[in-house]
Amino acid sequence: MPPEISVCRTRQLTWARLDAKRAARTRCRRSTMAMWIQAQQLQGEALHQMQALYGQHFPIEVRHYLAQWIESQLWDSVELDNPAEEAKAKRLLDNLVAELQRKAQLQGGEDGFLLKIKLGHYASQLKSTYDRCPLELVRCIKHILHSEQRLVQEATNATSGSGSQAMDSLSQRHQQINQAFEELRLATQETENELRKLQHSQEYFIIQYQENLRIQAQLSSLSSLPPAERTQRETTLQSKRATVESWLTREASTLQKYRLDLSEQHQKTLGLLRKQQTLILDEELIQWKRRQQLAGNGGPHEGGLDVLQSWCEKLADLIWQNRQQIRRCEHLTQQLPLPGPMEELLSKLNSDITDIISALVTSTFIIEKQPPQVLKTQTKFAATVRLLVGGKLNVHMNPPQVKAVIVSEQQAKALLKNESTHSESSGEILNNNCVMEYHQATGTLSAHFRNMSLKRIKRSDRRGAESVTEEKFTVLFESQFSVGGNELVFHVKTLSLPVVVIVHGSQDNNATATVLWDNAFAEPGRVPFVVPDKVLWPQLCEALDMKYKAEMHSGRGLSEDNLVFLAQKAFTSSSNNPEDYRNMTISWAQFNRESLPGRNFTFWQWFDGVVELMKKHLKPHWNDGAILGFVNKQQAQDMLMSKPNGTFLLRFSDSEIGGITIAWVAENPNKPGERLVWNLLPYTTKDFSIRSLADRISDLNHxxxxxxxxxxxxxxxxxxxxxxxxxxxxxxxxEIKQVVPEFTTPNPEPSGGTPTFMDQTASPSVSHPNNFGVYPSINDTMLDADGDFDLEDTMDVARHVEELLRRPMANQWSSQQS
Structure with a gap:
């Protein structure tokens, strides 16, 4: 290709990319601006939730008048847990204040005078509020934007008939939960009204009871009066007393009925609360935890925690209101004891509602950000725990401290069975205490462990063939909360996902296998940390596909043909029919304990090597569809032999972890007329750190x-x-370039007419004393019987290139310069 054409094409590509970026930015601005417009169209409960996002910490007027500016900033690029990001957050704060002040100055005329003052006031207010803690402003705005996006999305899904079935199901569940909350709100309001009626009736009863006592006292004092007067007054007072006592008898019966009715209403409300709490904690929260676990394998990042918190806070509010009502009933009963079972009923109600709130508090102490599941000793790591009802129950008024300890699988079992009351540790974690902080802007109560480090680990006796990378631990977080002014005290604990502790990077591969198997196949409510020893092959395919997609950052995962190739490798099978593997099971030993036949590595080690190679060097080519990858040598030969000479494909090496080779069809240089499929020595990460795949392919003109x-x-x-x-x-x-001497084709000669080495056509018998800047020639002694390479007999490519680049080049250049 002439140089001027190449330059022109490069410029065209550059301009095309710039145009694409501009278009993307334009689409981004339109979509973000549209979000605020859509947010203003929300109705009912959604509108109420959106309005509740704003307040003194961030006025809604600021959101409205700076909508486009706010949505154009890169809030998500700020890492809230990294103190070093404070300078970036400070710039965003300063820019926000400046933008508000500019907006204020633009307001003119009589109508704009008040708005000008108001916007100026908000600028000063935000500056004074967040100047010392700019990261909190970023946290606040991120929370607002994400919440608005969720509310708009939910509203869109509820009204759109084109949403997916999954989204429709999600919307229906949310609608069901919201309807149940409305039913609970009405029931709680009704019992509150009935309680007030009961209180008023009881107060009037007590007044009448006091009146009856006064009449009795008057009757007792009549003895000092003359007989005639005494008789007259006694008759009147006795008649009055009879009337009052009759009323008191009837009213006592009425009060008793009121109390029993109210007790029954509270029992029904508690039944609804239990049902709603079960739905939220045992289904929605468990599903969120499952999504969080699958995110460890590359699944979609767990979302919806803010929605869960809003539900849990509503639960806490309703439970607390009902508990207060029950306690007021108890007080009324103590104030005016009446015959009947009320005392026992109220005691039972009080006990039941305390159990409900206890379950809510202990279940909503969760790990928002899990510690790494492959945990290396002497390495800093982070985690975040959160109490979803902390703000609503005012737990932050007495900020609790959280402690983290690492425990073994056996210790975790004992804790969950309540066989152990104190937390034994299987290691030492530095910086393992943290106070929970309340973030007013988001209403979250959380503890951010930013600088933990596992100093040492104590391992248990391993069973059979189990290695250290199969041993599971967990990080236990525990704390103590007081609710209602120390009225209720809860000791809470939560366990992290299983972690595998390693001491060296070489163990990472096998530890990741243990984590992937656990994350993929753990069942809800299991005994720690039991997983099945065997699973159906399609189940493992789903886990591998999830992992692969996540590492490639694209929707192009593993095709059915890819999965058949993997099945052939895992089961040492030659069948190309996917149905043959659908009901087959694969064991943990087959996955990552037993080596593949004729190899010194396991199925997982081979697959993980492919993932690492692709992730580090070949991701764009996979996403472009340029790499077939999961093709064996015979399949490659069959595919290429029907194609013209010079056709090639890229496949993963069967014999080497993390290797990829080029297979191509061409004439046999030694036997004209004969066509062969050739396979290059596999490339690895080390090779691509020297020269990229695209450049290597460019070098090979054949x-x-x-x-x-x-x-x-x-x-x-x-x-x-x-x-x-x-x-x-x-x-x-x-300049480093690679050649395959048997297939080197002549290039146009440089000015002067003298061909250089790179222009010469080579054959296996030709010797090249000046092979500088190229990879070693491929000769027949490097090929095995199948045309592949014997890795043990080949030279280290990187070291060879370095040796070649030193003396010969330097000598030749010196002579040229002289």
Whole structure:
């Protein structure tokens, strides 16, 4: 390709990318601005929730008048748990204040005078509130934007008939929960009204009872009066007393009925509260925890915690209101004892509602950010715990302290069975105490452990073939909360997802296998940390696909053909029919304990090597569809032999962890007319750190078409490294290129007509004393019987390149310079 055409194409690509970026920015502005417009269209409970996001900490007027500016800032780029990000947050605060002041100055005329004063006041208010803690402003605005987006999305899903079935189901569940809350609110309001009626009736009863006592006292004092007067007054007072006592008898019966009716209403309300709490804690919260666990395998990031908190806070509010009502009933009963079972009923109600609130508090002490599941000793790690009802129950008025300890699987079992009252530790964690902080802007009560480090670990005796990377631990977080002015005290504990402790990076691969298997196949409510020894092959496929998609950051996961290839490798099978594997099971030993036949690595180690290679160096090519990858040598040969010479494909090496090779079809240089499929020595991460895949493919002129028929430049040109600059200060910068001598094709001769080494056509018998800047020639002694390479007999490529780059080049350049 002529240089001017190459430059022109590069410029076209550059301008195309710039246009795409501008278009993306425009779409982003339109969509974000539309979010505030849509938020203003919310109705009912959604509108109420949106309005509740704002207050003195961040006025809604600021959101309205700076909508476009607020939504154009990169709030999510600020790491809230990193103190070093405070400077970035401070700039955002200063810019927000400046933007408010600018907006205020633009207000003119009589109508704009008050708005000008108001916006100026808000600018000063925000500056004074967040100047010393700018990260809290970022936390506040992120919470507002995410909550608005959720509310708008839920409203859209509720009104749109084109949403997916999953979203429809989610919307229906949310609607069901919200309707139940409305029913509970009405029931609680009704019992409150009835309680007030009961209180008023009882107060009037007591007044009448006192009146009856006064009449009796008057009758007792009549003995001192003359007989005639005494008889007259006694008759009147006795008649009055009879009337009052009759009323008191009837009213006592009425009061008793009121109390029993109110007790029954409270029992019904408590039944509704239990049902709602079960739905939220045993279904919604468990599902959130399951999503969090699957996120450890690359599943969608767990969301919806703010929704869960809003539900839990509503529960806490309603439970507390009902508890206060029951306590007031108890007080009324003590104030006016009446015959009947009320005392026992109220005692039972009080006990039941205390159990409900206890379950709510202990269940909503959760781990918002899990510690790393592969935990290396002497390495800093972080975690965040959160109490979803902390703000509503005013737990922050007496900020609790949380402690973290690491415990073994056996210790975790004992804790959950309540066989152990004190927390034994299986290791020492530094910086393992943290006070919970209340963030007023978001209404969250949480403890951020930012600088924990596992100093040492105490391992248990392992069973059979179990290795240290199969041993599971967990981080236990525990604290003590007081509610209602120390009226109720709760000791709470929560366990992290299982962690595998390693001491060296070489153990990471096997530890990740243990974590992936646990995350994928753990069942809710299991005994810590039991997982099945065998699972159906499709279940493992789902876990592998989830992991692969996450690492590639794209929707292109593992196809059915890819999964058949993996099944063939796992089960040492030759069947190409996916149905043959659908009911097969794979054991943990097959997954990552037993080596593959003829290899010194396991199925998982091979797969993880592929993932690491792709993630570090080949992700764009996989997402472009340029890498077939999961193809064996025979399949590659069958696919290529029907294609023109120069057609090639990229497949993962069967014999090496984290290796990828190029297979291509071409004439046999030694036997004209004979066509063969050739396989290059597999590349690894080390090779791609020297020269990229795209540049290596560019170097090999005999590679023409990416299978099935795509010109290679069409696929890879955008990834080629630009040509090196000219000599600087008399020095020429060396350039690394690779050749396969048997397939080197001549390039146009440089000016002067003398061919260089890179222009010469080589054959296996040709010796090249000046092979500088290229990879070693491939000769027949490096190929095995199948045309693949014997890795043990080949030279370390990186070291060879370094050796080649030293003396020969330097000597030649010196002679040229002289």
């Amino acid at each position: 590679l023409l078409f990416l299978y099935p028929d795509r010109p290679k430049d069409e696929v890879f040109a955008k990834y080629y490294t630009p040509p090196l600059s000219k000599a600087v200060d008399g020095y020429v910068k060396p």
